[in-house]
Amino acid sequence: MTPTLTNRTKSKLTAALMAATIASAGAIALPTSAAFAVPAGGYADLVDSVTPSVVFIEVTEKAMPASAESQMLQQFQQRFGGQMQIPQQNGPRTGVGSGFIISAEGDIVTNNHVVDGATEVKVKLSDGRSFDATVVGRDPMTDVALLRITTGESLQAVKFGSSDSIRVGDEAIAVGNPFGLGGTVTTGIISAKSRDIHSGPFDNYIQTDAAINKGNSGGPLFNSDGEVIGMNTAIFSPDGGSVGIGFAVPADMVKSVVADLADDGSIDRGWLGVQIKPMSEEVAAVLGYDTPKGAVIESVQPDSPAAKAGFKAGDIVLSFAGQSIDTLRDLPRVVAGTDPETKQHVTLLRKGAEVELEVTLGHLPKQDA
The missing domain is CATH 2.40.10.120 (Thrombin, subunit H)
Structure with missing residues (x-):
């Protein structure tokens, strides 16, 4: 069928x-x-x-x-x-x-x-x-x-x-x-x-x-x-x-x-532990971008790799593991394609300033698949 x-x-x-x-x-x-x-x-x-x-x-x-x-x-x-x-x-x-x-x-x-x-x-x-x-x-x-x-x-x-x-x-x-x-x-x-x-x-x-x-x-x-x-x-x-x-x-x-x-x-996929949303046109204009870019962190799960690394709601992920995050769907694809339990470099935009973090990925829970 x-x-x-x-x-x-x-x-x-x-x-x-x-x-x-x-x-x-x-x-x-x-x-x-x-x-x-x-x-x-x-x-x-x-x-x-x-x-x-x-x-x-x-x-x-x-x-x-x-x-x-x-x-x-x-x-x-x-x-x-x-x-x-x-x-x-x-x-x-x-x-x-x-x-x-x-x-x-x-x-x-x-x-x-x-x-x-x-x-x-x-x-x-x-x-x-x-x-x-x-x-x-x-x-x-x-x-x-x-x-x-x-x-x-x-x-x-x-x-x-x-x-x-x-x-x-x-x-x-x-x-x-x-x-x-x-x-x-x-x-x-x-x-x-x-x-x-x-x-x-x-x-x-x-x-x-x-x-x-x-x-x-x-x-x-x-x-x-x-x-x-x-x-x-x-x-x-x-x-x-x-x-x-x-x-x-x-x-x-x-x-x-x-x-x-x-x-x-x-x-076995990498897991970050965040909820994300796209950048709005208004925020992009305020930041001086021609078009929205990156992935906006809407919330961070407690005790997740992101929480332990210092991610905060409102952060905008610009790059992950050396790869540019241009659109919302770039982040879950890059994270999932990265080996769990590896330390990765992340570039965030927080309150208009770039912030560099390192995060050790967890394992994506099977039920999330």
Whole structure:
């Protein structure tokens, strides 16, 4: 079952359960004169080179009572405004998604929403063979999941590129299984970076106009060198189909989360212990800023790392661990991505003067996730 979400403007944000014989990417060196052109002959070589690294994922979820199913869907619709059909009978629910192999030993990355609630997960390779998969770990906050299969042989893994170094306008190639049609390749460009689609506290999506539809979730987004720069996750659409606005989790974030999941199946994030709010236009004008910046501390939790370090309500965080805090959402993302129990330098603005503090981060409580 694939949920279709709507945002506050009544357009639908679809976090699709997707499938893929995803294919795309292989290193093609373009001469300078062809830097803005599609490779001669198209992307066939790219597609052929990565096909063995892309997989289909089939999941089975435990059946729930019809009353519980109905209540769940009604709550979902009230929250997101999506239109969903309520099943007429009980029975196990199935779904499909896609993923990509990241190690020769059989580690596979996909979206958390593809395997969330699954009682059985099967991975189908591009050559048609199917294997039972183990869910090593999941991270709902970034929608990343790590699976593992055992095949008795070395598998071809994808290569990661740097999502931080991509530029708006760069080529993007998405591959997936839209609407169950089979492996499909679409191309476009990077339309924007650092998109916040209000799906979680660490939103930092890549936006692309490469067509992404229901059936593509968990599949890779490649650059023109055949490197994975993102994982296709959601679309913004008035009717559930692609209108050229798709979103992918950045590869740099995927790599970081997967490395943490591989240890013990869970994520250990840094914790500061503050409530924050954005700087108002009025405060920005008084401080002489052209636009609001930083994160304003609204309150400090007692006995938290922030309290012990001397944070106060009204402080404005300008930088943390050497990274500039330009917007409100920068702070939770940087803090969560920093190892707990490490000492970090913080620059604050307090009553018009800069203040330097050092804080030793705690562990983000599991229930906060």
